[in-house]
Amino acid sequence: xxxxxxxxxxxxxVIVRLGVMAALMAAIAVLGVVLSTAAVNYLTHELQPAAAAxxxxxxxxxxxxxxxxxxxxxxxxxxxxxYEQALVRLxxxxxxxxxxxxxxxxxxxxxxxxxxxxxxWITGYASPRMQAKGGTPxxxxxxxxxxxxxxxxxxxxxATTEAFDSRVRQASTDASFRLKGTILAVVLLAxxxxxxVSRSRRRLTAELTQPLLDLEAVVQRMALGDHxxxxxxxxxxxxxxxxxxxxxxxxxxxxxxxVEGRIQTELRTLDTARDDFVSNVSHELRTPLTTIAGYLxxxxxxxxxxxxxxxxxxxxxxxxxxxRLKQLIDDLLALSRAEGCDSDMEPVDLALLxxxxxxxVRITAARRGIHLHVDxxxxxxxxxxxxxxxxxxxxxVLTNAVKFSDQNGSVEVALRTTGTVAEVSVADxxxxxxxxxxxxxGTRFFRASNAVHNEIAGTGLxxxxxxxxxxxxxxxxxxxxxxxxxxxxxxxxxxxxxxxxAPPLHELVDAEEVLGTDPGDDLRPGAAEIDPTxxxxxxxxxxxx
Numbered sequence: 001x002x003x004x005x006x007x008x009x010x011x012x013x014v015i016v017r018l019g020v021m022a023a024l025m026a027a028i029a030v031l032g033v034v035l036s037t038a039a040v041n042y043l044t045h046e047l048q049p050a051a052a053a054x055x056x057x058x059x060x061x062x063x064x065x066x067x068x069x070x071x072x073x074x075x076x077x078x079x080x081x082x083y084e085q086a087l088v089r090l091x092x093x094x095x096x097x098x099x100x101x102x103x104x105x106x107x108x109x110x111x112x113x114x115x116x117x118x119x120x121w122i123t124g125y126a127s128p129r130m131q132a133k134g135g136t137p138x139x140x141x142x143x144x145x146x147x148x149x150x151x152x153x154x155x156x157x158x159a160t161t162e163a164f165d166s167r168v169r170q171a172s173t174d175a176s177f178r179l180k181g182t183i184l185a186v187v188l189l190a191x192x193x194x195x196x197v198s199r200s201r202r203r204l205t206a207e208l209t210q211p212l213l214d215l216e217a218v219v220q221r222m223a224l225g226d227h228x229x230x231x232x233x234x235x236x237x238x239x240x241x242x243x244x245x246x247x248x249x250x251x252x253x254x255x256x257x258x259v260e261g262r263i264q265t266e267l268r269t270l271d272t273a274r275d276d277f278v279s280n281v282s283h284e285l286r287t288p289l290t291t292i293a294g295y296l297x298x299x300x301x302x303x304x305x306x307x308x309x310x311x312x313x314x315x316x317x318x319x320x321x322x323x324r325l326k327q328l329i330d331d332l333l334a335l336s337r338a339e340g341c342d343s344d345m346e347p348v349d350l351a352l353l354x355x356x357x358x359x360x361v362r363i364t365a366a367r368r369g370i371h372l373h374v375d376x377x378x379x380x381x382x383x384x385x386x387x388x389x390x391x392x393x394x395x396x397v398l399t400n401a402v403k404f405s406d407q408n409g410s411v412e413v414a415l416r417t418t419g420t421v422a423e424v425s426v427a428d429x430x431x432x433x434x435x436x437x438x439x440x441x442g443t444r445f446f447r448a449s450n451a452v453h454n455e456i457a458g459t460g461l462x463x464x465x466x467x468x469x470x471x472x473x474x475x476x477x478x479x480x481x482x483x484x485x486x487x488x489x490x491x492x493x494x495x496x497x498x499x500x501x502a503p504p505l506h507e508l509v510d511a512e513e514v515l516g517t518d519p520g521d522d523l524r525p526g527a528a529e530i531d532p533t534x535x536x537x538x539x540x541x542x543x544x545x
Contacts, residue, residue, distance in 0.1 A: 405430035
């Protein structure tokens with residue numbers, strides 16, 4: 001397949017032709033205007049003034065003839081003055097006519113004939129009569145001679161006037177012809193230019209536009225998911241290069257999809273193997289741990305009061321580590337279930353779920369003297385959720401808040417709705433999280449340095465489990481923490497348009513029955529409000545796509 005011509009070689013001839021046609025049209029238009037202007041100038045500034053001067057010559061002679069007759073019949077001084085004035089004007093008018101006729105043999109002869117006839121009439125009749133005494137009538141012979149001489153003047157002037165009229169008509173025709181010729185030439189060139197443009201357009205459409213349209217259609221089909229379509233390498237060189245690159249890109253995508261398919265298959269295999277491994281290991285670890293825990297209880301009961309303090313510490317450390325291992329196994333199983341299994345989504349009242357989670361954590365909080373302040377709306381707050389998993393997520397958040405709070409401190413739990421979003425915030429006033437470590441929260445087995453330093457028990461999986469569960473509910477987790485002041489964890493979920501049915505009356509476990517204390521302050525809605533002027537939440541867990 002040929003490499004094709006560049007776009008410049010396709011477009012350049014069209015531009016050159018159009019440029020040449022435009023230049024020709026401009027040149028013809030300028031030339032026609034110049035010629036037409038010259039013809040009009042010749043007609044209006046030379047020919048017509050000369051014709052007018054020729055008429056003035058005859059008018060002067062006519063005025064002189066009338067003055068001669070008046071002088072002969074009346075002897076009026078005014079008649080003599082009129083004669084002399086016409087005689088003065090006559091040479092100037094003749095000079096103007098003579099200058100125009102110079103070089104035109106025919107007109108020059110006619111003008112010369114007219115001047116001779118005028119001179120003969122003046123010298124042979126007009127001048128002698130004006131020199132005679134005024135009021136003296138001319139003899140019949142003088143009248144016949146003067147009439148013949150003036151008839152010669154009239155005949156010569158008529159021939160000269162016809163020659164001037166012929167030239168005026170010819171000049172007008174020439175000017176009109178030049179103007180019309182210019183217009184016709186410009187129109188013809190415009191037609192030729194339109195024909196060239198149409199021909200070039202068809203050619204460019206066939207060689208440039210159509211390949212681009214075909215390329216656009218291929219891109220649109222690829223965008224719609226047709227992974228088998230490929231672009232034809234036709235048209236100019238640049239279009240072929242784009243088509244080739246597009247085909248290479250499509251081939252690369254096909255290879256990437258094949259690799260992605262294999263990777264997904266391997267990942268599913270690995271997920272299955274991981275789940276099996278976690279289940280098997282958890283089972284294999286749980287059994288000996290249960291046995292160890294049983295024997296520890298037997299030893300503690302059998303040697304109650306007989307062990308030395310050193311042995312008591314060793315026994316307590318063993319119990320603590322067995323409990324930690326059990327918690328780690330439970331967390332691993334919970335994380336595996338959260339990441340691997342499908343959620344059973346159903347409409348859930350988020351306010352009721354939060355209150356249930358608070359109830360589950362109250363006993364643990366009461367052991368450390370920590371007060372839980374709950375503020376939830378009385379109305380149903382509907383969300384689509386897996387009840388068990390979402391309950392586990394809130395329990396993890398509340399447990400952490402209690403765990404990292406100072407002794408006899410407080411934890412505020414609030415549920416707010418804004419538009420289509422429900423936000424559950426849990427705020428404590430404990431040890432907080434170092435600013436440099438906030439971005440690492442949610443990493444498996446990561447624990448803040450101050451929690452490790454204070455020897456606070458934990459597996460480092462609680463936040464990870466909670467984040468995974470919230471992600472499966474298309475929610476967001478946001479954390480704002482200041483070391484030494486406390487931490488606020490906010491969970492945002494999307495409200496459902498259809499409310500869940502009203503749940504049966506739910507009563508929290510009376511803390512007085514469990515602990516023998518008065519929990520009135522803890523259960524008051526709105527007991528502790530979160531200050532809205534605090535710095536906004538730092539996103540510790542950005543949403544995963």
